[in-house]
Amino acid sequence: MSFLKIYSEKDVLPLIKKRAGETKFGEKVKFVATLEDLKTQSANYVLLGIPEDIGVRANYGNPGTSKAWEATLGSLLNIQHNHLNNAENVILLGEIDCERQMKQAEEISKTDTHFAEELGELVSQIDHKVSEVIRMIVEAGKFPIIIGGGHNNSFGNIKGTSEALQKPINCINFDAHTDFRALEHRHSGNGFSYAFEDGFLDKYFIFGLHGNYTSQEVFNEMARHSDRIKFNFFEDISITQETIFSDAIKEAEDFCCNENFGIELDLDAIEMMGSSAISPSGFSLTEARKFVSHFSKNANASYLHICEGSPTAGIFPNQVGKAIAYLVSDAIS
Numbered sequence: 001m002s003f004l005k006i007y008s009e010k011d012v013l014p015l016i017k018k019r020a021g022e023t024k025f026g027e028k029v030k031f032v033a034t035l036e037d038l039k040t041q042s043a044n045y046v047l048l049g050i051p052e053d054i055g056v057r058a059n060y061g062n063p064g065t066s067k068a069w070e071a072t073l074g075s076l077l078n079i080q081h082n083h084l085n086n087a088e089n090v091i092l093l094g095e096i097d098c099e100r101q102m103k104q105a106e107e108i109s110k111t112d113t114h115f116a117e118e119l120g121e122l123v124s125q126i127d128h129k130v131s132e133v134i135r136m137i138v139e140a141g142k143f144p145i146i147i148g149g150g151h152n153n154s155f156g157n158i159k160g161t162s163e164a165l166q167k168p169i170n171c172i173n174f175d176a177h178t179d180f181r182a183l184e185h186r187h188s189g190n191g192f193s194y195a196f197e198d199g200f201l202d203k204y205f206i207f208g209l210h211g212n213y214t215s216q217e218v219f220n221e222m223a224r225h226s227d228r229i230k231f232n233f234f235e236d237i238s239i240t241q242e243t244i245f246s247d248a249i250k251e252a253e254d255f256c257c258n259e260n261f262g263i264e265l266d267l268d269a270i271e272m273m274g275s276s277a278i279s280p281s282g283f284s285l286t287e288a289r290k291f292v293s294h295f296s297k298n299a300n301a302s303y304l305h306i307c308e309g310s311p312t313a314g315i316f317p318n319q320v321g322k323a324i325a326y327l328v329s330d331a332i333s
Contacts, residue, residue, distance in 0.1 A: 003129045007031060017078050026077030028087035033166075034135070038140035041091055045332050048133065049073075049095035052126055054105045055152025056308070057274045058119035058187035064310030065276050066102065067322040069095060069148035071311040071321030076328055085329050091142070098149075107233045120185025123152050127186065130156025133165065138164035138302065145328055146305040150276065151179050151190035153220045154264050155306060158195040159264060162300050168202035169176040169302060170332055171195075172252050172263035174204065174291050176234065176269045176279055177217050188276070188308075202259070205252045206231035208238075208269055230255050234269075238283065245287060249294055260302045263295050265327065266274050273323060274314030286322055290329045296331040304331050 009031055016026040030043045038046065049069030055067055081087045101122040108118045128152050130146075137144045138161050146157060154171070162169050173179070173192065181189040185199055195201035210230045222229045232251055236242045243251075268275040271282035283291075295301055306327055311320040 002097040002100070004035070004133055004273070005093040005094045005097050006033065007092055012073065012077060012092065015073055023081040024077060025079045025081050025087045026216065029077070029090045029092045029267050030088065032091060032093065035136045038091065038142055040135060043089045043091045044143055045090045045091060046144050047092045047328070048144055048146050048151050050098065050126075050130065050146060050149035051095055052098040052102060052149045053276070054098075054101060054126065055118050055150035055188040056143070057105065057125045058116050058123055058152070058185060059150070059189045060116065061150070061188060061276045062310065062313070065150050065308055065311050066098070068309035068320060069326065070205065071309070072147050072324040072328070074323035076115050076288045079325055079329060084333055086332065090332060093137070095124065096133060098126055098133070100151050101125055103315065108218065116187070117185045120187055123186040126153070127159070129157045131160035132291060134160025135164045143301070144303045145331060147324060147328070148300070148309065149307055149308050151266055152186060152188040152191050154179065154188070154191035154305060155195050155261055157264075157303055157305050159198070159200045161166070161260070162200035165260055165302070167260075168200055170203040170256040170266060171201055172205045172207055172256050172261060172295060173264040173266070174207045174269050174288060175264065175266040176208065176277075176282060177213050177266070178209065178222065178231070179207050180218055180222065180229075203256050204229045204230060205256050207235040207248065207252050210234050210279075213330045234282065234300060246289070249291065251299070254294070257295070257298050257300055260300050262302055263304045265292060265304070265306050267306065267320070267323070272315055272324070274310050274312070274316070274320040275308045276310050276313070277308070280315055285326070289326055293330040294325050
């Protein structure tokens with residue numbers, strides 16, 4: 001099974017728009033020939049793409065998240081390289097090889113009685129690839145920044161990091177949804193519940209949960225694990241303003257950040273952002289940037305995953321890649 005397409009400088013050169021008197025981010029990022037080479041590199045951050053939308057479709061959602069990685073590269077590689085954006089501290093690793101699974105997914109008819117379950121089998125194959133690559137990145141002492149795909153990939157991120165550190169990890173999820181649905185076929189809505197069930201996820205905090213999109217069944221399930229699962233509501237932060245944003249940040253930090261934790265950010269939590277589940281109400285991109293900037297500086301932060309972006313969706317489809325580029329630069333600055 002092919003796990004990874006490793007990039008070289010020549011692979012991304014056509015994406016870089018050079019200009020006299022300027023140095024672009026993509027001109028200074030580092031590359032490796034093998035995963036083992038990560039151990040010899042001084043750069044701390046490793047960029048990895050996951051070009052798939054099978055998990056979203058298996059959750060009866062809209063395709064398009066497979067294009068977020070390509071859109072991100074088009075924007076990120078062309079920001080300015082300066083003392084604020086140290087590209088030399090970033091290794092552009094490449095992308096999880098999802099090509100075979102994506103082709104197989106296209107061959108599964110929506111009229112098939114077991115359409116979602118068959119897609120779920122393909123999601124499980126991608127889970128294995130993601131977890132193995134993330135494990136090797138973290139074992140090399142690096143901080144993975146994972147872009148693209150559905151939120152199903154949270155499972156592989158958490159599993160791989162947990163296996164590398166040889167212990168369960170915590171996670172903070174900036175999301176309108178819990179993605180803590182039932183343990184049925186694998187899809188974008190149950191990555192965290194599977195990670196929790198399999199012992200890779202210890203404490204889980206959902207930041208800015210939307211009440212309208214959380215079933216009572218999920219609320220009840222989280223209540224059964226109230227010592228390990230907590231959340232705050234978007235409505236309390238941004239509508240009634242019972243909680244100010246900085247206090248909401250501190251609540252999540254106090255719960256999760258005393259041990260190694262992953263940072264998950266679903267773009268559907270950002271108002272009108274192009275995503276698999278566009279929301280007319282949500283946090284601003286500026287608030288999402290504050291979230292990423294704050295938590296990525298914590299010594300126990302172990303990875304960042306930005307997911308569910310769909311560049312062809314939304315009012316401003318060309319802004320998804322630019323938005324993710326801002327979030328990445330906030331993480332590494």
